[in-house]
Amino acid sequence: MAKIIKLDEYEVVIAQDDHSTVRFPYELLDFTPEVGDLVEVFPDGDSAIIFKVDQPSKKQEDQISINIVNEQTNNQTQYAGYMGGKVVNKWIYFLLAFFLGGFGIHKFYSGFTGKGILYIIFSWTFIPSLIAFCTCIATLLKPADAAGNIIVTA
Structure with a gap:
């Protein structure tokens, strides 16, 4: 997984997992890049294929999902209160x-x-x-x- 860290005038700078950086022209991207986007880089000869990885939105990250299952098997405890x-x-x-x-x-x-x-x-x-x-x-x-x-x- 790589991350876009800088947008130059003609190139996109991408930081890779091994802490190296690579530069690619905007023509290789089929999306509008933004700093912080997560991307997958696949080398293809002298060029590369770059896909944007869908990131969960802030709204989805902040949501808490709780699923509680409470089954009563003893009928006496159902009426305990x-x-x-x-x-x-x-x-x-x-x-x-x-x-x-x-x-x-x-x-x-x-x-x-x-x-x-x-x-x-x-x-x-x-x-x-x-x-x-x-x-x-x-x-x-x-x-x-x-x-x-x-x-x-x-």
């Missing part, structure tokens, strides 16, 4: 709430043990059964992620 909720399988939670919701088994499954105990204590009033039925409907309306999980809040 969600406060107050637990990740559960939608259909297991629905079936537990529908068939055993009056006793709060779906609350035990989702990790809300305190609420599960309250459901058991008040199960004789059938109020937990009514709440569990409403929970079933709400569970059916929640969209699940690719793994079939939903977030259940207290």
Whole structure:
């Protein structure tokens, strides 16, 4: 790789890799030379063939290209930042709430043990059964992620 270092009246001065300089007339160039252009010089008998090497523009040099790939393989870590909720399988939670919701088994499954105990204590009033039925409907309306999980809040 060589570099144009000087433009004389009739000649172009090119510095080569071995720190030597060569002079060529403008007629050998098929481009308008400028000081600092990078060129390839190929000797051809008594003359030479000179090609300009494309240089990246300043704008391209200053750009930073960042490619980040972040794949989550553990579904629990996807929801780690969600406060107050637990990740559960939608259909297991629905079936537990529908068939055993009056006793709060779906609350035990989702990790809300305190609420599960309250459901058991008040199960004789059938109020937990009514709440569990409403929970079933709400569970059916929640969209699940690719793994079939939903977030259940207290």
